Amino acid sequence: MIELDTEHGPDVAVVRPRGRLTMVHAADLRAVVAEALADGRTRVVIDLAHCEFMDSSGLGAIIGGLKAARQAGGDLRIAALQPQVMTVLQLTNLDRVLRPHGSVAEALRGD
Amino acid sequence: MQTALEVTAPAVDEPARLRALEMLDVLHGGSEERFDRITRMAQALFGVSAAAVTLVTDSVQVHKSQHGPMALGDGPRETAFCDHTIRDATTLVVEDATADERFSHFPSVTGSPHIRFYAGHPLTGAGGHRVGALCLVDENPRTFTDAEQDMLAELASWVQRELDRTAELDSAARVQRALLPRCVPTVAGYEVAGMCMPAGSVGGDFFDWYHSPDGHLVLTLADVMGKGLPASIIMATVRAVMRSTTRDGDPGHALTEAAATLHDDLERTGRLVTLCHAQLDPARNELRYADAGHGLMLLVRADGTAHRPESGGLPLGVLADQTWTESVVHLEPGDTALAFSDGLLDLYDGTLDSLEQIAEVVRDCVDATHLIDRFTVLARRLGVRVDDVTVVAVRRES
Numbered sequence: 170m171i172e173l174d175t176e177h178g179p180d181v182a183v184v185r186p187r188g189r190l191t192m193v194h195a196a197d198l199r200a201v202v203a204e205a206l207a208d209g210r211t212r213v214v215i216d217l218a219h220c221e222f223m224d225s226s227g228l229g230a231i232i233g234g235l236k237a238a239r240q241a242g243g244d245l246r247i248a249a250l251q252p253q254v255m256t257v258l259q260l261t262n263l264d265r266v267l268r269p270h271g272s273v274a275e276a277l278r279g280d
Numbered sequence: 281m282q283t284a285l286e287v288t289a290p291a292v293d294e295p296a297r298l299r300a301l302e303m304l305d306v307l308h309g310g311s312e313e314r315f316d317r318i319t320r321m322a323q324a325l326f327g328v329s330a331a332a333v334t335l336v337t338d339s340v341q342v343h344k345s346q347h348g349p350m351a352l353g354d355g356p357r358e359t360a361f362c363d364h365t366i367r368d369a370t371t372l373v374v375e376d377a378t379a380d381e382r383f384s385h386f387p388s389v390t391g392s393p394h395i396r397f398y399a400g401h402p403l404t405g406a407g408g409h410r411v412g413a414l415c416l417v418d419e420n421p422r423t424f425t426d427a428e429q430d431m432l433a434e435l436a437s438w439v440q441r442e443l444d445r446t447a448e449l450d451s452a453a454r455v456q457r458a459l460l461p462r463c464v465p466t467v468a469g470y471e472v473a474g475m476c477m478p479a480g481s482v483g484g485d486f487f488d489w490y491h492s493p494d495g496h497l498v499l500t501l502a503d504v505m506g507k508g509l510p511a512s513i514i515m516a517t518v519r520a521v522m523r524s525t526t527r528d529g530d531p532g533h534a535l536t537e538a539a540a541t542l543h544d545d546l547e548r549t550g551r552l553v554t555l556c557h558a559q560l561d562p563a564r565n566e567l568r569y570a571d572a573g574h575g576l577m578l579l580v581r582a583d584g585t586a587h588r589p590e591s592g593g594l595p596l597g598v599l600a601d602q603t604w605t606e607s608v609v610h611l612e613p614g615d616t617a618l619a620f621s622d623g624l625l626d627l628y629d630g631t632l633d634s635l636e637q638i639a640e641v642v643r644d645c646v647d648a649t650h651l652i653d654r655f656t657v658l659a660r661r662l663g664v665r666v667d668d669v670t671v672v673a674v675r676r677e678s
Contacts, residue, residue, distance in 0.1 A: 199550075225554070225622075229552045252631075260575035260591075261574075262591060262592070262594050262595075
């Protein structure tokens with residue numbers, strides 16, 4: 170359900186939730202991000218290309234990941250948002266603290 | 281242990297027992313995994329033809345859960361083993377039903393499924409009333425050791441915990457409902473109405489309203505991230521903190537003050553809260569509001585045009601030292617302002633396209649109460665709600 174891809178660099182973790190990111194998988198996402206940070210991978214990108222739905226618990230898990238990454242001296246970025254996820258982000262004004270990036274590569278470059 | 285000839289008069293308050301059963305709210309709705317896993321385990325553990333969780337109503341025995349090669353049918357209470365089990369607080373063991381006058385004539389013994397062995401441990405509802413049993417049955421007679429009886433009682437206590445949890449949730453739901461406004465506030469020239477329906481017994485949504493000392497009406501609608509009991513604990517906290525903030529003046533200030541108080545709690549529990557806090561000034565016909573990532577507001581003008589008022593800041597629990605500012609909407613006669621949780625969108629297609637359909641309901645309704653009733657009916661019609669549904673409507677009279 171949630172893949173961890175560590176091929177983009179020694180300090181990079183790309184986290185890929187698939188399907189619906191809801192209360193059911195929110196804890197898994199938090200755990201995967203925590204694991205990556207503990208591993209010294211403080212540049213975290215959540216690749217949402219295959220996540221077609223996210224509820225407030227999913228969003229909460231991502232914000233939790235963002236806080237943890239910043240505490241570890243790194244950052245968390247989000248990429249390839251699907252329409253529903255984009256709507257949730259905009260409705261809550263969270264696009265101000267989590268700027269959506271077009272792709273994982275763009276997120277890593279900071280575009 | 282009872283002897284075969286002993287006549288047991290059920291010394292129970294039957295109406296109270298039936299109320300206790302009803303309150304558990306497990307009679308309807310079919311099988312549930314939380315009970316099924318226990319009957320599966322019991323059947324495998326004891327190697328019997330079937331294990332079941334039964335409930336005894338005024339007239340019948342209902343199998344809430346059963347597992348095993350022998351299929352047990354619901355049937356009249358008079359010829360149900362479990363009706364005997366609930367007469368006593370101890371485990372009932374029938375090693376061979378054909379040799380026991382109490383049971384040898386039961387249709388389930390003389391005919392299919394030909395029960396010979398039975399062991400059942402009673403389950404209780406509120407007030408300790410015995411409402412059913414965890415039972416084992418077998419097509420062959422068998423002995424049942426003290427150690428096995430202990431094990432069955434242990435498993436029954438597990439079923440019991442599940443039943444108690446239901447009862448506890450029901451009390452929690454009653455407490456939470458009592459935290460919602462009981463009556464509709466009177467505001468000259470305005471109609472105000474609201475509703476809150478949790479998806480489960482309890483939820484993370486709430487709305488609140490009260491008068492401020494300067495004669496304004498303060499309104500709050502909030503959606504705590506997540507669902508169920510954990511969200512409901514935060515809901516009660518957020519409501520209390522919001523109530524204790526300044527009631528006069530800027531809703532932005534009130535929200536900023538409340539957020540500062542709540543931040544540590546939200547941070548530690550990893551929760552976000554979206555919230556809309558408003559003040560209705562009926563003299564100036566102004567609705568001043570501060571928005572914490574809620575965004576789901578709709579203003580439907582008397583001429584039918586609808587739009588979402590501008591939305592403000594971040595949800596609560598994201599950043600420390602966050603501030604919120606107020607926005608103002610001027611209400612003309614016949615205008616309706618609506619705030620709602622995203623659960624309302626789920627009554628339609630779940631996307632923002634639903635806003636137009638929601639606006640259409642507003643145009644179609646004669647007053648705020650009618651409007652809220654329409655949403656309530658719609659929410660009830662949806663059998664399984666995945667999210668809490670909360671709506672507050674303020675309408676300036678024409």
